[in-house]
Amino acid sequence: MKKILITGALGQIGSELTTKLREIYGTDNVVATDIREADSPVVTGGPFEILDVTDYEKMLMIAKKYQVDTVIHLAALLSAKAENNPQLAWNLNMNGLMNALEVARELDTKFFTPSSIGAFGPNTPKDLTPQDTIQRPTTMYGVNKVAGELLCDYYYNRFGVDTRGVRFPGLISYVTEPGGGTTDYAVEIYYEALKKGSYTSYIAEGTQMDMMYMPDAVNAIIQLMEADSEKLVHRNAFNITAVSASPEDFEAAIKKQLPEFTMDYKVDPVRQKIAESWPNSIDCAAAKDEWGFEAKYDIDKMTTDMLEKLREKLG
Ligand SMILES: NC(=O)c1ccc[n+]([C@@H]2O[C@H](COP(=O)([O-])OP(=O)(O)OC[C@H]3O[C@@H](n4cnc5c(N)ncnc54)[C@H](O)[C@@H]3O)[C@@H](O)[C@H]2O)c1
Numbered sequence: 040m041k042k043i044l045i046t047g048a049l050g051q052i053g054s055e056l057t058t059k060l061r062e063i064y065g066t067d068n069v070v071a072t073d074i075r076e077a078d079s080p081v082v083t084g085g086p087f088e089i090l091d092v093t094d095y096e097k098m099l100m101i102a103k104k105y106q107v108d109t110v111i112h113l114a115a116l117l118s119a120k121a122e123n124n125p126q127l128a129w130n131l132n133m134n135g136l137m138n139a140l141e142v143a144r145e146l147d148t149k150f151f152t153p154s155s156i157g158a159f160g161p162n163t164p165k166d167l168t169p170q171d172t173i174q175r176p177t178t179m180y181g182v183n184k185v186a187g188e189l190l191c192d193y194y195y196n197r198f199g200v201d202t203r204g205v206r207f208p209g210l211i212s213y214v215t216e217p218g219g220g221t222t223d224y225a226v227e228i229y230y231e232a233l234k235k236g237s238y239t240s241y242i243a244e245g246t247q248m249d250m251m252y253m254p255d256a257v258n259a260i261i262q263l264m265e266a267d268s269e270k271l272v273h274r275n276a277f278n279i280t281a282v283s284a285s286p287e288d289f290e291a292a293i294k295k296q297l298p299e300f301t302m303d304y305k306v307d308p309v310r311q312k313i314a315e316s317w318p319n320s321i322d323c324a325a326a327k328d329e330w331g332f333e334a335k336y337d338i339d340k341m342t343t344d345m346l347e348k349l350r351e352k353l354g
Contacts, residue, residue: 040149040264042068044107046092046139047114048081049073052153052207052256054215056111057081059257070105072098074114079215092135095142102142109264112139112152118180119310120219125179132183140194140202150202151264152191154276156249157221158184158206161316168318170278170325177316191275203263204276206321208249210256211341213348221313225250225289229345232293232300233353240286241307247319249280252336252344259332266330273325281334282341283320292342 043064048057048071058080060069071081072090081087088101092114102110114135121128136152143150159168160176174185184206191202209222217223224242231238242248259279282288290302326332336344 040064040109042070042105042107043109043111044070044072044102044105045111045113046072046090046098046135047112048087049075049077049079049215050113051210051212051215051217052253053113054079054081055212055253056113056257056260058084059261061085063261070101070107072101092138093130095138098138098142099145102146102148107146107148109149109151110139110143111260112136112150115183116180117218117220118155118157118178118313119221119223121180121183122178122309122313128179128183132180133186136187136190140190140200143200143202144194144198149264150191150194150200151260152187152202152204154184154188154204154206155180156206156208156317156321157181157313158188158276159316159318163318165319168278168321170273170322178313181316188275195274201268203271203274205259205263205279205326206276207256208251208280208321210251210253211345212253213345213352214253221310221317222248222250224286225284228286228289228293228302229342229349230353232297233346233349236297236299237301237303239303239305241305241310242286242314243306243311244287244304245285246311246314247283247285248314248317249283249321251279251281251334252341255281255334255336259326262332263330271329273329277323277326277329277332278321279323279326279332279334280321281336282338284338288338289342292338293346295339296342296346
C-alpha cells in the first residue's frame, strides 16, 4: 500500500483507520472520502473529498486524480439501520461495493472491504463458528455481506483484483460513535457508565456475541493488507474476533472499575432477533495461520482503556 483511497472515512472505523494510515504511510498518501463533511481530523488532517459511493464516475475520477494503488471501501449501512430500510441498504451496500470493485479493476489496485459476523445466520454453528460454514443470514445486512464476500472473491478469481476482507465482530471505540449496528450497546454502556452510573441494555441477558476493540481492528486491516498474497488461502473474508461477551460480562468488567455501576434490561425485539441469529464466538484459526492475526485487548484491558479515554473525552 502506497497511496490509499478510503470511502466512508468519517465512520466509526474510518475515523481511526485514516489517522493510523496517515501516520504510517504519510499524510498525503491517504485520501479520505465520505458523503458528508464533519469537524474531524479526517477532513482537516489530509486530503479529503466528498464522495457518494453510488456515483461511480466520481469515485473513478478521485482515484485517478490521486493515482491510488489501494481502495479501502468502508461506506455501508449497518445491520440495525439496514433492517429499517432494506432498499436503501441494498443500493448502498451492493451498488457502492460494485462501484468500488470496478474502480479497483479499472486501475488495478489492491482492495479491502469488511464483512461481518452478520454474514452468518440462525443455522450456522454458533460456537467456534468455522471459517468455512453455512451462511444463510436472515437480515438484509447479512444478505449484503454474504453477496459482498462472494463478489469480492469473484473479482479476485475472474479479474485478478487483489481483494481481501475480514468478518468484523462488534467494534468498540471512543473516537466516533457507532453507526447503527446490533452490537452498539457495548459502546453505549461505557458512555452511560460514566455519565449516569447505570445502563439499560436493549440486548437480553445471556446473549453472547463477538466483539473487538478498535485498535485491534485497525491493526488487523493493515496486517492483512500487508500480508504476502501467496500465503492467503482464503480472501473474503477472514473470521476475526477478540472477545465473546454478553451484556453481563460488560457489566462485570465495568464494575471492577466502577463498583457502583448498575444495569437493567429493556430488550429491543428487532435488534435482539438479529443478535440471536449471529454466532456466540467465531474461530479465527485461518486468520492466525494465513497472516498472523492476533488481538491484544481482552475485555478487561479494553474496559480500562475505554473508560480512561472516555473520561478525557467527556471531561
Ligand atoms: N462498526 C462495526 O461494529 C462493524 C462490524 C462489522 C463490520 N463493519 C463494517 O465496516 C464498514 C464500516 O463500518 P463503520 O462502523 O465505520 O460504519 P459507520 O456507519 O460508522 O460509517 C459509515 C460511513 O459511511 C458514510 N456513508 C453513508 N452513505 C454513504 C454513501 N452513499 N457514500 C459514501 N459514504 C457514505 C457515512 O457518512 C459514514 O461516515 C462497513 O462495511 C460495516 O458493515 C462494521
